[in-house]
Amino acid sequence: MRRSTGFQFRVCPRSRLPLLVCACVILMGSVASAENLQRMGRESFNNDWRFHRGAAEHAQNAQYDDASWRPLRLPHDWAIEGPFDIQYNARCGGLPFHGIGWYRKSFTLPATDRGKQVSVEFDGAMYNAEVWLNGHKVGQRPFGYMGFVCDLTEHLNFGDEANVIAVRLAPEDLSSRWYPGAGIYRNVWLDRKSPMHVDHWGTSITTPTVTAEQAVIAIETSIRCADANNCTGELQTTVLDASGQSIAQSTQPIEGKPEKAVTVSTELNVDQPKLWDISQPNLYHAVSKIVSADGEVLDRYVTRFGIRTIDFSVENGFVLNGQPVKFKGVCLHHDLGPLGAAVNRRATMRQLEIMKSMGVNAIRTSHNPPSPEQLECCDELGLVVMDESFDVWQIAKVENGYNKFFDEWSERDLRDMILRDRNHPSVIMWSIGNEILEQGRKDGWKQARRLTEICHDQDATRPVAAGFNYYPGAEVNGLAAEVDIVGWNYKPMRYQEVTENHPDWIMCGSETSSCVSTRGEYHFPLVKYDTHPSKQVTSYDFIGPVWAYPPDFEFQSLEENPNILGEFVWTGFDYLGEPTPYGGRDNSTNGYWNGDWPVRSSFFGIVDLCGFPKDRFYLYQSQWTDTPMVHVLPHWTWPERIGEDTPVVCYTNCDEVELIVNGESQGRKARFSAPVTLPMSAKVVPEQTYDSKYRLQWVVPYQPGSIEVVGYVDEKPVSRKRFVTASAPKQIQLSADRSEIAADGMDLSFVTVQIQDGEGNFCPRADNLVKFSIDGPAEIAAVGNGNPASTEPFQADQRYAFNGLCMLIVRSKADVAGDIKITATSEGLDASTLSLHSTDND
Numbered sequence: 001m002r003r004s005t006g007f008q009f010r011v012c013p014r015s016r017l018p019l020l021v022c023a024c025v026i027l028m029g030s031v032a033s034a035e036n037l038q039r040m041g042r043e044s045f046n047n048d049w050r051f052h053r054g055a056a057e058h059a060q061n062a063q064y065d066d067a068s069w070r071p072l073r074l075p076h077d078w079a080i081e082g083p084f085d086i087q088y089n090a091r092c093g094g095l096p097f098h099g100i101g102w103y104r105k106s107f108t109l110p111a112t113d114r115g116k117q118v119s120v121e122f123d124g125a126m127y128n129a130e131v132w133l134n135g136h137k138v139g140q141r142p143f144g145y146m147g148f149v150c151d152l153t154e155h156l157n158f159g160d161e162a163n164v165i166a167v168r169l170a171p172e173d174l175s176s177r178w179y180p181g182a183g184i185y186r187n188v189w190l191d192r193k194s195p196m197h198v199d200h201w202g203t204s205i206t207t208p209t210v211t212a213e214q215a216v217i218a219i220e221t222s223i224r225c226a227d228a229n230n231c232t233g234e235l236q237t238t239v240l241d242a243s244g245q246s247i248a249q250s251t252q253p254i255e256g257k258p259e260k261a262v263t264v265s266t267e268l269n270v271d272q273p274k275l276w277d278i279s280q281p282n283l284y285h286a287v288s289k290i291v292s293a294d295g296e297v298l299d300r301y302v303t304r305f306g307i308r309t310i311d312f313s314v315e316n317g318f319v320l321n322g323q324p325v326k327f328k329g330v331c332l333h334h335d336l337g338p339l340g341a342a343v344n345r346r347a348t349m350r351q352l353e354i355m356k357s358m359g360v361n362a363i364r365t366s367h368n369p370p371s372p373e374q375l376e377c378c379d380e381l382g383l384v385v386m387d388e389s390f391d392v393w394q395i396a397k398v399e400n401g402y403n404k405f406f407d408e409w410s411e412r413d414l415r416d417m418i419l420r421d422r423n424h425p426s427v428i429m430w431s432i433g434n435e436i437l438e439q440g441r442k443d444g445w446k447q448a449r450r451l452t453e454i455c456h457d458q459d460a461t462r463p464v465a466a467g468f469n470y471y472p473g474a475e476v477n478g479l480a481a482e483v484d485i486v487g488w489n490y491k492p493m494r495y496q497e498v499t500e501n502h503p504d505w506i507m508c509g510s511e512t513s514s515c516v517s518t519r520g521e522y523h524f525p526l527v528k529y530d531t532h533p534s535k536q537v538t539s540y541d542f543i544g545p546v547w548a549y550p551p552d553f554e555f556q557s558l559e560e561n562p563n564i565l566g567e568f569v570w571t572g573f574d575y576l577g578e579p580t581p582y583g584g585r586d587n588s589t590n591g592y593w594n595g596d597w598p599v600r601s602s603f604f605g606i607v608d609l610c611g612f613p614k615d616r617f618y619l620y621q622s623q624w625t626d627t628p629m630v631h632v633l634p635h636w637t638w639p640e641r642i643g644e645d646t647p648v649v650c651y652t653n654c655d656e657v658e659l660i661v662n663g664e665s666q667g668r669k670a671r672f673s674a675p676v677t678l679p680m681s682a683k684v685v686p687e688q689t690y691d692s693k694y695r696l697q698w699v700v701p702y703q704p705g706s707i708e709v710v711g712y713v714d715e716k717p718v719s720r721k722r723f724v725t726a727s728a729p730k731q732i733q734l735s736a737d738r739s740e741i742a743a744d745g746m747d748l749s750f751v752t753v754q755i756q757d758g759e760g761n762f763c764p765r766a767d768n769l770v771k772f773s774i775d776g777p778a779e780i781a782a783v784g785n786g787n788p789a790s791t792e793p794f795q796a797d798q799r800y801a802f803n804g805l806c807m808l809i810v811r812s813k814a815d816v817a818g819d820i821k822i823t824a825t826s827e828g829l830d831a832s833t834l835s836l837h838s839t840d841n842d
Contacts, residue, residue: 038301038302039191039193039197039198039299039300039301039302040297040299040300040301041116041191041192041193041194041299042189042190042191042192043189043190044187044188044189044190045074045105045120045188045189045190046073046074046075046187046188047073047074048071048073048105048106048107049071049072049073049074049076049103049104049105049184050066050069050070050071050072050103050104050105051069051070051071051072051076051078051101051102051103051183052066052069052070052101052102052104053078053099053100053101054099054100054101054102055100056100056102059102059104059166059168060130060132060135060137060166060168061132061135061166062134062135062162062163062164064104064164064166066104069102069104073745074103074184074187074188075183075184075185075186075187075342075343075344076103076183076184076185076342077126077181077182077183077185077339077340077341077342078096078101078182078183079093079095079096079097079179079181079182079183079340079341080095080181080338080339080340080341080342080782080794080795081793081795082095082096082793082794082795083096083791083793084598084600084791084793086594086597086598089173089174089577089591089592089593089594090577090579090582090583090592090593090594090596090597090598090599090600091177091178091577091578091579091583091584091592091593092176092177092178092179092180092576092577093178093179093576093577093600093601094594094597094598094600094791095179095576095600096182097126097171097176097179097180097181097182098171098172098173098175098182099170099171099182100168100169100170101168101169101170101182101183102166102167102168102169103166103167103169103183103184104164104165104166104167105164105165106162106163106164107162107163107165107190108157108159108160108161108162108163109156109157109158109159109163109192110158110159111158111159113158113192114158115195115227116153116192116193116194116195117151117153117192117193117194117195117197117224117226118151118152118153118156118190118191118192118193119149119150119151119152119153119190119191119193119200120149120150120152120165120188120189120190120191121147121148121149121150121188121189121190121191121200122141122147122148122149122150122167122184122186122188123147123186123187123188123189123343123371123372124144124145124146124147124184124185124186124343124371125141125144125167125169125183125184125185125186126144126145126169126171126180126181126182126183126185126341127142127143127144127169127170127171127172127175127180127182128140128142128144128169128170128171128172129141129142129144129148129167129168129169130167130168130169131150131165131166131167132165132166132167132168133150133152133155133156133163133164133165133166134155134156134157134163134164136154136155138150138151138152138155139151142404142405142409143402143405143409143413144171144180144181145334145368145369146369146413146416146417147186147372147416147420148416149191149200152165167184169182169183169184172400173400174398174399174400174401174591175398175400175401176398176401176577177391177397177398177401177577177578178333178575178576178577178578178602179333179335179340179341179575179576179577179578179601180341181334181335181340181341181342182341183342185340185341185342185343186343186371186372187343187372187373193299194290194298194299195225195226195227195230195298196223196224196225196226196227196230196231196233196254196256196290196292196298196299197223197224197290197298197299197301198221198222198223198224198288198290198299198301199222199223199224199261201416201419201420202221202222202223202224202261202301203219203220203221203222203286203288203301203303203423204219204220204222204422204423205217205218205219205220205286205303205305205423206218206461207307207309210273210275210307210308210309212272213271213272214269214270214271214272214273215269215270215273215307216267216268216269217239217248217267217268217269217270217286217307218265218266218267219237219265219266219267219268219286219288220263220264220265220266221235221237221263221264221265221266221288221301222261222262222263223235223254223256223261223262223263223264223290224256224261225256225257225258225262226258227258228258230292231254231255231256231257231258232253232254232255232256232292232293233253233254233256233290233291233292233293233298234251234252234253234254234290234291235251235252235253235254235264235266235288235289235290235291236249236250236251236288236289236290236291237249237250237251237252237266237268237286237287237288237289238250238286238287238289239268239270239284239285239286239287240284240285240286240287241274241284242274242282242283242284244285247270247271248268248269248270249268250266250267250268252264252266254290270284270307273307274307275306275307275308275309275321276306276307276308276379276382276425277308277320277321277382278320278325278361278382278383278384279382280382281306281379281380281381281382281425282306282307283304283305283306283379283380283425284304284305284306284307285302285303285304285305286302286303286305287300287301287302288300288301288302288303289301303423304376304379304423305423305425306379306425307425308320308321308425309321309322310428310462312429312463312484312485312506312565313506314503314504314505314506314563317506317562317563317565318428318565318566320384320428325361325384325566326558326565326566327361327362327384327508327509327565327566327567327568328359328360328361328362328566328567328620328624329360329361329362329363329364329386329566329567329568329569330355330360330362330363330364330568330569330571330572330606331363331364331366331511331568331569331570331571331572332351332355332363332364332365332366332374332571332572332573333366333571333573333575333576334365334368334370334371334374335575335576336348336351337573337574337575337576337609337610337611337782337784338609338610338782338783338784338794338807338809339781339782339794339809340576340794343371343373344373344746344748345373345376345377345746346741346746346747346748347748347809348371348373348374348377349377349380349381350611350737350748350750351572351573351611352374352377352378352381352383353381354607354611354613355383355572356381356382356383357621358606358613358617358620358621358624358625359620359621359623359624359625360383360572360620360624361382361383361384362383362384362385362386362566362568363378363383363384363385363386363426363568363572364385364386364388364431364467364510364511364568365385365386365387365388365431366388366434366511366570366571367388367390367391367434367467368388368389368390368391369387369388369389369413369417369420369421370385370387372420375387375421375424375426375427376424378424378426379424379425379426382426383426384426384427384428385424385426385427385428386428386429386430386431386465386487386510386568387417387421387427387429387430387431388430388431388433388434388467389413389414389417389430389431389432389433389451390402390406390410390413390414390432390433390434390436391433391434391435391436392406392433392436392437393406393410393433393436393437393438393447394406394407394438394447395436395437395438395441396437397437410451411454414432414451414454414455414458415454415458417430418430418455418458418459419458422458422459422462427462428462429462429463429464429465429484429485430455430459430462430463430464430465431464431465431466431467431487431510432448432451432452432455432464432465432466432483433448433451433466433467434466434467434489434510434511435467435468435469435470435489435511436466436479438477438479439468439469439470439473439474439477439479440470440473440477441477442477443477444477444478444479445477445478445479445481445482448466448478448479448482448483449482451464452464452482452483452484463483463484463485463506464483464484464485465483465484465485465486465487465508465510466479466480466483466486466487466510467487467488467489467510467511468480468486468487468488468489468510469488469489469490469491469511469547471488471491471494471498474486475498475501475502480502480505484506485506485507485508485565486498486502486505486506486507486508487507487508487509487510487511487568488507488508488509488510489509489510489511489512490511490512490513490514490547490548490549490684491509492509492512492549492553492554492557492558492561493557493684493685495507495557495560495561495564496560496561499561499563506565507563507564507565508564508565508566508567508568509554509558509564509565509566509567509568510568511568511569511570512551512554512567512568512569512570513544513548513549513550513551513553513554513567513569513570514544514545514547514548514549514570514580514604515541515542515543515544515548515549515550515551515604515616516537516543516544516545516548516580516581516603516604517537517538517539517540517541517543517603517614517615517616518536518537518538518539518603518608518614518787518788518803519539519607519608519612519613519614519615519786519802519803519805520539520635520764520765520802520803520804520805521534521536521537521538521539521803522538522539522540522633522634522635523538523540524641524644524646524647526538526540526542526647527679528542528543528679528680529543530581531581531582531596535582535596535598535599535789536788536789537581537603539614539615539616539633539634540615540633540634540647540649541615541616541619541649541695542678542679542680543581544581544681545580545581545681546681546683547681547683547684548681548684549680549681549684549685549690550678550680550690550692551569551616551619551620551623551694552619552678552690552692552693552694552695553680553684553685553690553692554567554569555623555694556692556693556694569606569620570604571602571604571605571606572605572606572607573605573606573607573608573609573611574601574602574603574604574605574607574608574609574786574788575601575602575604575605575609576600576601576602576609577600577601577602578593578601578602578604579593579596579599579600579601579602579603579788579789580602580603580604581603582595582596582599582789583595583596583599598789598790598791599788599789600788600789600791601788602788603788606620608786608788609784609786609788610750610784610785610786610805610806610807611750611807612752612786612805612807615631615633615649615651618631618651619631619651619694619695621651621653622651622652622653622694623653623694625653626653627653628653628654628711628713628718628719629652629653629654629711629719630650630651630652630654630657630709630710630711630719630720630721631650631651631652631709631721632648632649632650632659632707632708632709632721632723633648633649634646634648635723635762635764635765636702636704636705636706636707636723636724636725637704637723637725637726637763637764637765638702639704641702642702642703642704643701643702643703644701644702645699645700645701645702646699646700646701646702647697647698647699648661648697648698648699648700648707649676649695649696649697650669650695650696650697650698650709651694651695651696652671652696652709652711652719653671653711654671654711654712654713654718654719655670655671655711655712655713655714656668656669656670656671656711656712657669657671657696657709657710657711657712658709658710658712659698659700659707659708659709660706660707660708660709660710661700661703661705661706661707661708662703662705662706662707663705663706666698666700667698668712669696669698671696672693672694673693673696674696674697675691675692675693676691676692676695676696676697677689677690677691677692678690678691678692704725705724705725706722706723706724706725707722707723708720708721708722708723709721709722723762723764724759724761725761726756726757726761726762726763726764726765727757727758727759727761728757728758728763729755729756729757729763729766729768729828729829730756730757730758730829730830731755731756731757731758731760731829731830731832732753732754732755732756732770732824732825732826732829732830732831732832733753733754733755733756733760733832734751734752734753734754734808734822734824734832734833734834735751735752735754735834736749736750736751736752736810736834736836737749737750737751737752738750738836739835739836739837740836740837740838740839741778741810741812741836741837741838741839742812742838742839742841743777743812743813743814743815743816743817743818743838743839743840743841744812744814744815744841745811745812745813745814745815746811746812746814747811747812747838748781748809748810748811748812749778749809749810749836750807750808750809750810751807751808751809751810751822751834752805752807753770753799753801753805753806753807753808753824754804754805755768755770755801755804755805755826755829762804763804764803764804765803765804766801766803766804767800767801767802767803768800768801768826768827768828768829769798769799769800769801769826769827770798770799770800770801770806770824770825770826771797771798771824771825771826772797772798772799772808772822772823772824773797773822773823773825774810774820774821774822774823775820775821775823776818776819776820776821776836776838777812777813777816777817777818777820777838778810778811778812778813778820778836778838779810779811779813780795780796780797780808780809780810780811781809781810781811782794782795782809783795783796783797783798783799783806783807783808783809784799784806784807784809785799785800785801785802785805785806785807786802786803786805786807787800787802790802808822808824810822810836812838813838815840815841816838817837817838817839817840818837818838819835819836819837820835820836820837820838821833821834821835821836822834822835822836
C-alpha cells in the first residue's frame, strides 16, 4: 500500500487505509465547470450531430450517407422520448433504453491545427460505446457511467476536407436494475493540444499543511510530450482566488519525454486561506501554463479546488476543518426525472438545492460514477460526497450487468473515476461497491481488498467505503474488514451489536429507511400493507418493503449509536424504474417487473420525480434544520369522509405545536412528548410496532373548513401551515423557479402548475388536463406530474395534474434572447400566463 510522505497516520486495523489526522488532508476541487474553459483549445463538441435509432450497416465509414438521420444537439437520451410500453421492463422505467443507436458528426479543422494532439472526450455514453473517426476505430468503453477519451490525431484531415466521427451504442436489456438512459447522454468535448501539454485529468492537488495563517498547496502536474525535438520549457503555476486575483505563483523547468508522461511537483503558499466548508464552500483555481523555450504559451490548464481538512476516526467520527459533522445524506440516481438521463447543469443544481433546503449535507452517487456537473454543483453548494463506482462485481444481479466487463475493465474504470474526481473538495470518500453479492462468498474479501488497494494506490488521501446489506455475511466473510468506512444498508438494528464486536470499525448508514410514498396520497385507515389497489402508496410515511422502516427508526438508532457517522437515505428523489413495492422483488427477480403496469418509477424519493416535496421532506427537515418549521398532513378536502375520524400528523422542530381545526384549538403538544405508534416490518422489529417520538398526532372528525398548525418557540408563535377545504377547480396558477434564464439553448426554468378553486385555494385532488404554449425564444423541454403510475409522455405540450400539481420545464433557445410568454389552458378553468426572459450569454 502506498503511503504519501509528509503525512501522519492514525493507527488502524490490518489492511485498512491509514487515516490521516485532520490537519493533514486537503482535498481539492474540480476541473473548471462547463461554463469555464478547462484547457486552452478545449471546446464543446455537442452541436450538429445526427442520430439514428437502430442498426445501420457501415455507418462507421466516412462516406456513409446520413442525410436522413435526425439532427440534434447533445447531451441526448433517446429512451426518455418513449413511448412507455409494457413490452419494456418497468424495472427500468418501461422505456426503450436497449437496442442499437448511432451518432455521427461531420467537422473540419484548420490547417493550422496540423501537428497538434487532438482528442474527443465523452463524459459518458450509455452503453457499450464504440467510436470511429473517418472509418478507423479509435476507442471503446463498455461502462456507460465513466467518461473516456479517444485520440483522433493519427486519422484526422485538415483544411477543407471533412472528418466524420461515428459512435455506436448498444445498451442491452436486463443490464440495469433501474432506468439507465441511453445514448450520448453526457457532454462531449473536442480537445486540441500542443504536442507538449498537461495530461488528461493531469493535475493532483493536496495540501500537506493548513493553518488559519497559511495553507501549503501541493500540485503534481503530469505533462506529456509528443515531439521529441520540443520537450523543454517551463511550467508556470498560478493560484487564483474567487475574484480571479493571483495570490501565489511558481515557475519550474520542464524536461519532457516522448515515451511517457513526466510529473512536475509544485508547492505554493496561500496566506489566510478561505476554507471550503459545508457552510462556506470557498473555491480557488490553479492555472497550469506550459511555456516553450522561446516564450510561446503551449498549454493552459485550469483546475478548480478548495482548501479543507478531513479526518475519520472511531473517537471523533467525520471531522471537517476541525469540526465534527454527521452525515445528513441522501442517495441519488443519475436521472433527472422527466428530462431523463441527459445531463443538464441547471436541473442537476436544482435537485441539489432542493435537497439542501431539506437539510442535506451529503450525497451518495448511487450506484455509479456521477456526471462531472453533479460534483461541480456539490463543490459550489457545500455538499460532501461518497463517490461510488460499482453496483456489481463478478456475480450478476441482472444477466447483462457490469459483471460481464468487471474482470477486464474494473481497475481502469475505478482508477479513471479517481483521476477524474480527485480534485473535488466535495468528494470525501470512494465507494467500491453497493450490495455486491460477493458478500455471500467466503473468498469475497479478495475482490474487496483488490479494489481498496487500487483506491489507496491512486489516492492515499481519502478513505474507501462500501455499502453492505448482507449481515453477518459481509462481516464473517471478511469484506467489511477490507474497507476503511463500513457502510451498512438497512441495518440500524445491528449498529450496537457490530460496534461491540468491532469497536475499531468506522461505520455509517450507507443506505437507510427505504420508506415509500406517493405525493399527496392518503389511505385510510392507517394500516401497513404490501400494495394498494390504487397502485399508489400512502404519504403517512410508514409503508416500506420488508427490509425497510420509517425514517424515525434511523433517527433514534443514530441517537443511540453516536459512533455511526450518519446516514444516506434511500432516496432523495424518486427515480425512473424500480417501482417497489410494485412489480417485483429486487435482486431475487431478475426479469420483468410489469405485473402492476403502468407503475414504472420509484416511490422511494423524499420528493417526487418533478421535485415536488412529499410529506416526508418535512419530517427530515424537522430533524436536519434549525430554522423554525411546522408541517401538517393530510390536506383538508375529503367530501366523502365527513364525520369520520381522521389522523392528523405534524412534523416540527419547534418546542410546541398547536392544532387548530375550523378555528377551534385542539390543544398543544410538546415536541417529543407523545410517541406515535407505527407499524413495522418483522424483519426489522420482531414486535412489528415502533413508538416514534419524532412526530405528533391528533385524531379529529373531519368537517370541511380549515386545518392549521402553529409552531411555538419560547412560547412565541414562529411558524404555521394551513390547509383550506377546496371547492371545485376554477383556475391555474403558474410559478417559475427562475424568471430569467440564459439564452444558451440549455438553461431551464421549472414552472410549477397548481390547480386552484375560485378563492385561490389549492385543489389537492385535481386531475385536470393542462395544455401549454410558448411564445418567444424558448421551447418545452419536458412535462411531468410526479405520478409513478402514468404512461403519459414526458415530451409533450400537455399534462394531467396529479393531486393538484403538474410541471412544465422550459428551455431557452441558443443565442436568441428576449421575452418569453407561457400560456396554460384547461377546459373549464381560467387560463393563466407567465412571463420569463432569456438573456445573452455575454
